[in-house]
Amino acid sequence: MEVTFKHVTLTYPNGSEVLHDMDFEIPSGQLIALLGPSGGGKSTTLNLISGLLQPTSGDVLFGRENVTKQDALQRGVGMVFQNYALYPHMTVLENIMFPMKMAKMPKAKRRQKAIDLAKLVRVESQISKKPAALSGGQQQRVAIARALAKEPNLLLLDEPLSNLDARLRVEMRQEIRRIQQETGVTTIFVTHDQSEAMHIADQIMVLNDGVIQQFAPAQTLYTDPTNQFVASFIGEPALNLIPAQTLADALPAVFGQAAKSVQTLGIRPEAFALQPTDDPFLQARVEVVQEQHFGREQQVQLRLNDQLLEVTDLGPVLALNRPLMTYIKLPYLYGFDERGKRIYPHFNEVPAYDE
Amino acid sequence: MKKTIKQVVVYGLLSLGAITMLLPFFWMISTAFKTGFESLQTPVTWWPKHLVWENWVNAWYAAPFLRYLINSVIVAAVTTVGQIFTAILAAFAFSKLNFAGKNLLFTILLATMMVPVEMLIIPNFVTLSQFHLINTYGALILPWLGSFFAVFTLRQSFNTIPDQLYYAARIDGASDWQFLWSVLVPNAKSSITAIGLLQVIGSWNSFMWPLIVTNSETMRTLPVGLQAFSTDSGINYPELMAASTFVILPMALLYICFNKYVVAGISNNGLKG
Ligand SMILES: Nc1ncnc2c1ncn2[C@@H]1O[C@H](COP(=O)(O)OP(=O)(O)OP(=O)(O)O)[C@@H](O)[C@H]1O
Ligand SMILES: [Mg+2]
Numbered sequence: 303m304e305v306t307f308k309h310v311t312l313t314y315p316n317g318s319e320v321l322h323d324m325d326f327e328i329p330s331g332q333l334i335a336l337l338g339p340s341g342g343g344k345s346t347t348l349n350l351i352s353g354l355l356q357p358t359s360g361d362v363l364f365g366r367e368n369v370t371k372q373d374a375l376q377r378g379v380g381m382v383f384q385n386y387a388l389y390p391h392m393t394v395l396e397n398i399m400f401p402m403k404m405a406k407m408p409k410a411k412r413r414q415k416a417i418d419l420a421k422l423v424r425v426e427s428q429i430s431k432k433p434a435a436l437s438g439g440q441q442q443r444v445a446i447a448r449a450l451a452k453e454p455n456l457l458l459l460d461e462p463l464s465n466l467d468a469r470l471r472v473e474m475r476q477e478i479r480r481i482q483q484e485t486g487v488t489t490i491f492v493t494h495d496q497s498e499a500m501h502i503a504d505q506i507m508v509l510n511d512g513v514i515q516q517f518a519p520a521q522t523l524y525t526d527p528t529n530q531f532v533a534s535f536i537g538e539p540a541l542n543l544i545p546a547q548t549l550a551d552a553l554p555a556v557f558g559q560a561a562k563s564v565q566t567l568g569i570r571p572e573a574f575a576l577q578p579t580d581d582p583f584l585q586a587r588v589e590v591v592q593e594q595h596f597g598r599e600q601q602v603q604l605r606l607n608d609q610l611l612e613v614t615d616l617g618p619v620l621a622l623n624r625p626l627m628t629y630i631k632l633p634y635l636y637g638f639d640e641r642g643k644r645i646y647p648h649f650n651e652v653p654a655y656d657e
Numbered sequence: 658m659k660k661t662i663k664q665v666v667v668y669g670l671l672s673l674g675a676i677t678m679l680l681p682f683f684w685m686i687s688t689a690f691k692t693g694f695e696s697l698q699t700p701v702t703w704w705p706k707h708l709v710w711e712n713w714v715n716a717w718y719a720a721p722f723l724r725y726l727i728n729s730v731i732v733a734a735v736t737t738v739g740q741i742f743t744a745i746l747a748a749f750a751f752s753k754l755n756f757a758g759k760n761l762l763f764t765i766l767l768a769t770m771m772v773p774v775e776m777l778i779i780p781n782f783v784t785l786s787q788f789h790l791i792n793t794y795g796a797l798i799l800p801w802l803g804s805f806f807a808v809f810t811l812r813q814s815f816n817t818i819p820d821q822l823y824y825a826a827r828i829d830g831a832s833d834w835q836f837l838w839s840v841l842v843p844n845a846k847s848s849i850t851a852i853g854l855l856q857v858i859g860s861w862n863s864f865m866w867p868l869i870v871t872n873s874e875t876m877r878t879l880p881v882g883l884q885a886f887s888t889d890s891g892i893n894y895p896e897l898m899a900a901s902t903f904v905i906l907p908m909a910l911l912y913i914c915f916n917k918y919v920v921a922g923i924s925n926n927g928l929k930g
Contacts, residue, residue: 354824374827387825391843400839404830452830 303365303455303488304330305351310360312346312512320346321512324360333482333489335503337496339535343512344492345384348458351490353377364456379456380449380487384464386441388433394420394444395429401452419447422481439470446478450485457482457489463498475502496536508532525633530642533568539601542569542611546637549607552584557637560645564637571614573634574604576626583629590619590626604628682905689713689899696894709895716899720885721874729878732797732867733860737853739802744852747803748811749837753823766805775865782869796870797878801860807852814848815841850918854911858919861908879904 305328312321321343328334336344349355350362353374361370369377388397395416402412420426423443425436433441442462449457459478463471479502482489493499499506500520508515508523508531516523516532527533534541546553546564554561575583591610592603602613616628637646688696689712690705750756751763781800782791790796818841826836842849864880871877883904886897912919 352828354827374824375830375832378830379828381825381828383821383825385819385821387819387821389822389825389840389844391840400826400831401829404835448829 304328304363305456305488305490306361306363307350308361308363310350310357310362312343312350312355313358319358319512321350321357324512324514326507326514326517328488328490330365330488331486332504333479333491333502335499335506336490336492336509337499337506337535338494338509338515340494342494342509344494344509345460346512347509348381348460348490348492351456352379352381352458378452378454379458380452380454381458382442382445382449382460382462384460384462386433386445386462388441388444388448390433393430393432394425394436397433397444398429398447398451401448405452416447416451419450420444422450422484423447423477438465439474442466442474443477446481450481450487454487457487459489459491461492461494463493463495471498478502497538508535510535527636527644529644530566530568530636530638533636533638533644537570539571539612539614541636542571542609542613543567544569544606544609544611548609549584549586552586553637556584556632556635557646560637560648563639563645565640566638566642568636568638569611569630570634571612573630574611574613574616575629575631576617578629579631581631581633583631584635586628586630587625588628589624590622593619593622685898685901685905689716689895689902691895693893693895696898712895712899716886716896717903719896719900720882722879722882722900722903724875725877725879725882728794728797728876729861731794732878733857735794735798736801736860737856739798740804740807740856741849741853743803744807744811745837745842745849747808748815749833749841751808751812752815753820753841754833766808770805770809778866778869785870792871792873792876794876797867797876800866801856804856807856810852811845811848814845818844847918850915854915854919857911858908861904 307324307326310324313319398416399412420429425443505519507517516528523536544567588604588606594601602616604611604613639645690708785796867878867881886893
């Protein structure tokens with residue numbers, strides 16, 4: 303089921319406008335990640351979709367139907383809360399059966415279905431335990447089973463993995479992906495962890511300060527970010543940001559007309575090479591300040607006209623603190639104007655990338 | 658060494674407290690076995706010289722105690738169930754719903770807790786007599802069907818149940834009513850039991866109100882019935898004490914069975930009650 307927001311804004315009762323004019327369309331059957339820093343408005347957006355919150359203005363559409371005025375009871379989405387919100391006095395099986403009981407499904411049938419769901423999320427051996435007796439990962443899977451129990455057209459997950467250890471997180475995100483693909487339910491997954499978003503989602507919506515920064519597949523966010531926020535938020539290690547004056551002499555040749563309005567440069571850590579490359583490049587004289595190896599990863603700190611840059615995959619470094627000629631590959635270089643908007647590369651001349 | 662002294666002092670004080678609390682009960686039972694003369698004698702005798710068992714029989718037949726017992730049970734049961742029911746609804750509204758004037762209303766109700774119960778006797782009496790309910794179960798029961806103390810205690814307990822469970826229940830298709838009975842109430846069982854027990858005990862022991870609103874033998878409750886032993890010719894203490902023992906016994910048993918909940922109920926809400 304598609305979910306569409308048309309000019310949705312939300313102001314909380316205390317008067318703070320948290321979402322500003324949100325406009326998006328989520329295609330049916332996809333898994334979408336809602337990614338952004340804390341306080342960006344992710345949970346608020348999710349609650350607007352579920353109907354737990356009503357927008358201050360604008361419309362929410364499910365498919366063609368305008369559901370703006372419907373509350374959570376009528377919208378019938380499935381949702382997994384950040385802290386799972388399992389009913390503590392019920393067993394796992396009763397928790398999973400609860401939505402079906404509310405929907406007045408016959409007892410034998412809902413029992414059978416709950417057992418099937420428990421199998422799907424692999425908690426069938428735990429069904430007679432109370433939630434308090436389960437591990438975080440198991441509770442989370444029970445919460446997913448409960449959310450799936452009423453066969454929603456839409457499944458919402460609010461940071462469902464944030465309480466798990468690193469290994470279980472990886473396991474669970476694959477599990478969620480598997481369940482989503484088996485059931486084909488349109489799923490929206492909130493996270494503030496970019497690698498989680500990248501691994502799980504068909505498309506990622508980056509949200510900051512109540513504004514959608516960009517809504518695109520993971521690869522596009524990385525190679526073609528629309529602004530400084532997305533460029534620096536996505537990517538590990540992070541994009542290097544330096545004032546445009548640092549490369550003032552070289553810029554007009556590269557940016558042409560745009561050179562005057564570029565305020566900040568963004569340079570990906572993998573932009574630097576020791577030899578000229580097939581990509582167009584820009585020459586820069588640097589000094590290597592520090593070099594470290596983590597397994598097969600190389601991390602180098604460079605000084606470029608007083609600016610320190612974190613760089614990876616540079617190649618063999620012979621000496622520290624000596625002038626060294628490097629080649630900055632242009633596809634890994636961005637120019638942003640004073641408001642953080644990307645003006646280089648210009649949007650209709652998206653450069654080709656080596657994948 | 659220091660620790661042992663401390664323990665001795667602590668246990669000594671606790672024992673002193675326990676003895677002080679138990680002494681009246683011991684005195685009641687011991688008096689119930691004395692002769693009328695011995696009960697008034699000085700110096701007092703702690704242990705009766707002869708055990709006068711007839712006191713118990715005479716006490717039972719001195720008044721229609723069975724009738725009083727039935728009345729007490731009906732009043733305690735109905736007021737308790739009613740009070741719990743209204744408290745659950747009100748506490749739910751104050752804890753989980755948003756409505757205009759919620760805080761104001763809560764403050765006003767909280768202020769009513771400052772009004773001493775005695776102040777309410779006359780207005781309640783007047784109201785009930787205008788409804789022609791004096792000397793009926795209605796008079797014994799109606800004023801006690803709502804208690805803000807119960808609402809307040811239960812609201813505290815509902816507040817500890819996360820709002821997320823409320824949202825989860827909405828998402829799962831539960832109406833407010835269904836959420837209340839299938840999630841909130843089962844999770845607040847111990848508070849509800851505590852409130853219920855406090856009301857049972859309060860109702861069982863209440864004297865003033867039933868005395869004022871009943872005037873026929875058939876409507877009296879147990880504590881009021883104890884008056885039968887105080888006549889113009891004086892008070893028959895041994896029989897009064899025997900009858901008092903009948904009255905207290907059910908509550909003592911109830912307390913022994915449920916004391917865990919009573920203690921929790923009093924200490925949970927931060928009020929001593
Ligand atoms: N009930 C509320 N009343 C007022 N302001 C609120 C309320 N809930 C959230 N906010 C504010 O709205 C903004 C967005 O909050 P939201 O919970 O949507 O962020 P989030 O992206 O989910 O963050 P997190 O990753 O920390 O969960 C925050 O600035 C927050 O302080
Ligand atoms: Mg959140």
